Amino acid sequence: MTMRRLTAFLVLVLVSSGTAAMAQPAALAHPSHPPPPGERGSPNITVLSHLPLGKAGSVSDIELEQDPGRPYAYVARRVDEIGFDVIDLSDPVRARVIHRWRIENQELHQGGAMDGRYFKHDGRYYYVQSTQFRQGGPNSEVGAIVFDVTDLPESLHEVGRIRQSETRGGFHNIFVYKHSSGTPLLFATSGPHAKVFDLDRFLKGYQTEMAAVLQDENHALIGRVPVAQTANMWSRGYHDFYIGYHEESGQDRFYGGGGSGYYVYNVTNVAAPELLLTIVGVPGVSWGHTFTPSPDGRYAVGETEFQYQPLRFFDMKPALDGEVQNIDQAIGAWHADWKSLAHNHEVRWPYLFVAGYETGLSVVNMEDPATPYTVAYYDTFNGRHNNREEAMRRAGSPYTWNVYDGAWGVDVRNRDGLIVVSDMTTGFWAFRMDGFNGWHGHDYGMPNVSSVQNWDHGPTGR
Amino acid sequence: MNPFRLACAAALLFAASPSNASAQWTPESPGSDNITVLGHLALGPRLSVADMELEQEISRPFAYVARMVYGDEGPKGTDIIDVSDPTNPRVLYEWRIEDQDLHLPTGGMDVKYFKWKDRYYVVQSLQFGQGGPDRDLGAVILDVTGLPDPTTVAEVARIREPDHPGGFHNIFIYKHSNGRVLLFSTVSGPYAHVYDLGTIVEGGGDGGLIARVPVPESPEGRGRARGYHDFYVGYHDDTRQDRFYGGGVGGYFVYNITDLDNPSLLVSLTGINGVRYGHTFTPSPDGRYVIAETEYRYAPLRIFDLKPALDGKVSNIRNPISAWTADWRHLVHNHEVRWPYVFVSGYLDGLQVFSLMDPKNPVTVAYYDTYLGEPNTDRYPVFNGAFGVDVRNADGLIVVSDMSTGFWTFRMDGFGGWTGADWGVPNRSSVQEWDAGYAGR
Numbered sequence: 001m002t003m004r005r006l007t008a009f010l011v012l013v014l015v016s017s018g019t020a021a022m023a024q025p026a027a028l029a030h031p032s033h034p035p036p037p038g039e040r041g042s043p044n045i046t047v048l049s050h051l052p053l054g055k056a057g058s059v060s061d062i063e064l065e066q067d068p069g070r071p072y073a074y075v076a077r078r079v080d081e082i083g084f085d086v087i088d089l090s091d092p093v094r095a096r097v098i099h100r101w102r103i104e105n106q107e108l109h110q111g112g113a114m115d116g117r118y119f120k121h122d123g124r125y126y127y128v129q130s131t132q133f134r135q136g137g138p139n140s141e142v143g144a145i146v147f148d149v150t151d152l153p154e155s156l157h158e159v160g161r162i163r164q165s166e167t168r169g170g171f172h173n174i175f176v177y178k179h180s181s182g183t184p185l186l187f188a189t190s191g192p193h194a195k196v197f198d199l200d201r202f203l204k205g206y207q208t209e210m211a212a213v214l215q216d217e218n219h220a221l222i223g224r225v226p227v228a229q230t231a232n233m234w235s236r237g238y239h240d241f242y243i244g245y246h247e248e249s250g251q252d253r254f255y256g257g258g259g260s261g262y263y264v265y266n267v268t269n270v271a272a273p274e275l276l277l278t279i280v281g282v283p284g285v286s287w288g289h290t291f292t293p294s295p296d297g298r299y300a301v302g303e304t305e306f307q308y309q310p311l312r313f314f315d316m317k318p319a320l321d322g323e324v325q326n327i328d329q330a331i332g333a334w335h336a337d338w339k340s341l342a343h344n345h346e347v348r349w350p351y352l353f354v355a356g357y358e359t360g361l362s363v364v365n366m367e368d369p370a371t372p373y374t375v376a377y378y379d380t381f382n383g384r385h386n387n388r389e390e391a392m393r394r395a396g397s398p399y400t401w402n403v404y405d406g407a408w409g410v411d412v413r414n415r416d417g418l419i420v421v422s423d424m425t426t427g428f429w430a431f432r433m434d435g436f437n438g439w440h441g442h443d444y445g446m447p448n449v450s451s452v453q454n455w456d457h458g459p460t461g462r
Numbered sequence: 463m464n465p466f467r468l469a470c471a472a473a474l475l476f477a478a479s480p481s482n483a484s485a486q487w488t489p490e491s492p493g494s495d496n497i498t499v500l501g502h503l504a505l506g507p508r509l510s511v512a513d514m515e516l517e518q519e520i521s522r523p524f525a526y527v528a529r530m531v532y533g534d535e536g537p538k539g540t541d542i543i544d545v546s547d548p549t550n551p552r553v554l555y556e557w558r559i560e561d562q563d564l565h566l567p568t569g570g571m572d573v574k575y576f577k578w579k580d581r582y583y584v585v586q587s588l589q590f591g592q593g594g595p596d597r598d599l600g601a602v603i604l605d606v607t608g609l610p611d612p613t614t615v616a617e618v619a620r621i622r623e624p625d626h627p628g629g630f631h632n633i634f635i636y637k638h639s640n641g642r643v644l645l646f647s648t649v650s651g652p653y654a655h656v657y658d659l660g661t662i663v664e665g666g667g668d669g670g671l672i673a674r675v676p677v678p679e680s681p682e683g684r685g686r687a688r689g690y691h692d693f694y695v696g697y698h699d700d701t702r703q704d705r706f707y708g709g710g711v712g713g714y715f716v717y718n719i720t721d722l723d724n725p726s727l728l729v730s731l732t733g734i735n736g737v738r739y740g741h742t743f744t745p746s747p748d749g750r751y752v753i754a755e756t757e758y759r760y761a762p763l764r765i766f767d768l769k770p771a772l773d774g775k776v777s778n779i780r781n782p783i784s785a786w787t788a789d790w791r792h793l794v795h796n797h798e799v800r801w802p803y804v805f806v807s808g809y810l811d812g813l814q815v816f817s818l819m820d821p822k823n824p825v826t827v828a829y830y831d832t833y834l835g836e837p838n839t840d841r842y843p844v845f846n847g848a849f850g851v852d853v854r855n856a857d858g859l860i861v862v863s864d865m866s867t868g869f870w871t872f873r874m875d876g877f878g879g880w881t882g883a884d885w886g887v888p889n890r891s892s893v894q895e896w897d898a899g900y901a902g903r
Contacts, residue, residue, distance in 0.1 A: 232681065232682055232683070232738075283757075283758030283759065283761075284736050284756075284758050284759075284760055284761055286735075286736070286738055304736070306735035306736045307735065307736075308736060308760070308761070308762055308785060308790075309736060309760070310760050310790065333759075333760055333791065335790055338762065338787060338790030339785065
């Protein structure tokens with residue numbers, strides 16, 4: 001065990017001991033809002049960098065490369081600045097923007113860039129930027145744009161665009177997964193499915209200049225993961241998903257949020273997804289959003305994109321064991337502020353890193369999923385909460401009270417524990433959490449499975 | 463890692479108080495300083511107490527507590543409690559369904575009283591499960607005029623609905639502007655039933671059913687098993703309408719029921735994020751604001767402003783203007799509005815009182831945790847603790863029925879009674895003017 005992991009283990013033991021001694025989890029209390037000056041974060045969080053990136057509301061999701069020697073983060077941009085920013089983190093306390101890619105004719109486009117994922121294939125690095133453009137402007141059929149970023153920090157260039165003319169409106173969320181077959185796959189929200197694209201096939205289709213013009217836009221589309229049909233469906237499609245390898249069964253598993261809740265499929269054979277379980281009929285959950293399993297695939301964190309909804313923790317064992325087909329209640333829940341809403345999250349068991357919109361970054365211990373509790377936080381947003389007037393001004397609708405502002409995305413670098421957050425209004429942030437200097441599943445008695453992929457060897461090579 | 467930082471982190475994790483969401487009520491200090499417990503009366507087994515009702519005339523100091531079996535055991539009926547000395551409440555009478563052992567749970571649920579031609583009556587709603595007798599029995603009516611003499615309590619009628627088995631989950635009694643006293647009940651159908659209680663207690667009519675208030679079509683349907691879950695009926699002074707406020711399949715609905723033969727939908731509240739089925743739904747005295755409950759864990763009470771719909775600008779409301787909860791991990795249940803106060807029976811969080819002086823910013827003003835136990839492990843976790851609440855307008859007496867700890871009486875400092883005029887609002891609450899009626903004011 002390395003020194004940093006020893007330290008992390010020590011802190012975990014201390015926390016666990018404290019938990020037992022107090023008969024309930026020791027928890028940090030988020031301060032009431034607004035926090036007093038200088039108290040935006042818990043003492044165990046250190047801000048390394050902060051980069052304001054522009055106009056309020058122009059920032060969406062974030063992705064962080066994992067390999068040594070590639071200290072790059074990608075921040076998606078939407079509204080007025082449509083594209084993504086590449087941030088150099090070679091010195092995390094002096095983060096700097098090194099590239100700003102923007103779509104051509106920005107002013108003609110209606111929509112923006114949303115989710116972003118990188119991957120490595122055949123020795124080169126790529127970044128996939130999902131886009132959502134409405135009809136009435138150009139590129140409404142474009143769901144993602146693929147860039148070759150191998151030559152960063154010097155340069156990057158566009159490789160091609162993934163189009164879906166029959167289901168326009170782009171891809172709201174994407175996930176890139178190194179399948180057990182060895183193929184890098186792009187999963188994308190599109191119509192009533194999660195569509196699966198073979199990125200190797202996609203890249204090979206662009207090896208001639210005319211390929212982009214001549215080829216079938218579905219040439220790399222190799223699978224569709226359906227949404228299991230239930231009564232009174234809130235949505236017919238997916239909103240977000242995670243794909244992970246399940247070591248115990250040797251299956252590639254798809255964890256999707258959308259429809260009327262959450263769905264788990266075996267996608268080992270991508271052409272024939274097999275439904276393993278559903279989580280629908282959960283009171284308060286009419287629609288699933290982000291959905292992420294624990295490394296062993298037993299528990300899952302489910303988000304619902306409505307104000308007042310906590311993150312819910314589900315135990316999927318009864319369904320995975322075949323005792324039931326559907327799970328309809330959570331075993332635990334967590335909120336930073338019940339009047340707000342938490343958004344995206346990353347699981348590094350037992351920690352859950354949360355981009356909590358108006359509450360900023362939170363870190364939750366979910367070792368006991370029935371009683372998750374806050375262990376660290378930093379309020380990246382720090383603006384007025386529930387600002388309905390601002391929502392009206394910005395969005396022209398009181399659909400929300402502007403709870404959809406603040407920390408949108410979060411990512412964690414496994415090799416050293418660097419935490420990054422994209423805040424819709426305040427921009428890019430880099431953090432360290434005391435006692436968390438990296439993550440490897442085996443240090444916590446878990447499979448080494450997270451959103452981080454092993455591009456060179458695939459999931460079975462871990 | 464810097465040892466100092468490690469020490470700080472560890473110390474913080476040890477020393478920090480439990481989650482900010484943790485309730486402030488503890489065994490050592492279950493209530494706020496402005497709440498006084500007057501009396502407490504344990505009533506029996508865990509999970510055997512349901513809703514309650516308090517008579518309003520000071521000369522009739524009686525409370526009615528419904529008894530049910532939600533846990534393993536309990537009676538099925540009604541307890542009548544004497545609160546002439548609120549510091550020493552005592553059970554005067556226990557009405558029980560005959561052959562209790564044969565009747566399958568649940569038993570007594572909601573309970574309301576009324577006055578008709580100088581006599582006082584109690585309506586106990588009932589729900590009995592399939593496989594036992596009286597599956598079609600919705601309510602029993604007791605004549606309680608002779609209280610406190612328990613020997614004078616007499617059953618005068620039973621309301622049955624063979625076509626809608628499963629009983630009445632909730633009821634509401636309203637003195638309509640036409641002078642009739644009406645019972646509104648939930649049934650196993652996509653509507654609320656309306657019964658003329660005067661007709662029933664006088665032994666006339668054909669079961670007393672005179673009208674139905676429909677559940678409108680919504681994306682959730684209209685409800686096959688039970689359309690409405692709960693409702694409130696009140697007079698609207700500005701328009702001189704009798705208005706029905708119902709929570710059920712799809713959300714919440716407001717009807718003009720001045721003409722009972724033709725209920726007219728005024729406002730719907732559907733498509734609300736996180737609300738597929740409405741529960742308790744109560745308006746402010748002027749009918750502008752409503753407090754809406756949704757019966758699942760983690761759901762706050764939502765506050766809606768109906769004005770845009772009542773002014774005709776929109777037909778549906780889907781966004782609350784604010785929300786309130788005692789503890790987001792739990793769930794609050796029934797409530798009584800005495801503007802600007804909302805008295806809440808908050809299940810695991812006991813009695814709670816919050817103020818809607820500024821409806822966009824509800825503020826907790828008092829509390830007393832009548833239930834200090836843990837969430838259930840054998841039933842839905844948060845369905846334990848304070849079930850029902852009522853307030854006597856004449857003197858501000860507050861009463862709570864707790865599913866496990868029984869009957870409680872309270873005073874809140876500075877709340878010596880309620881009349882709407884004192885707060886600049888119409889004198890409207892769940893309390894009825896039996897002798898004058900609304901239109902007579």
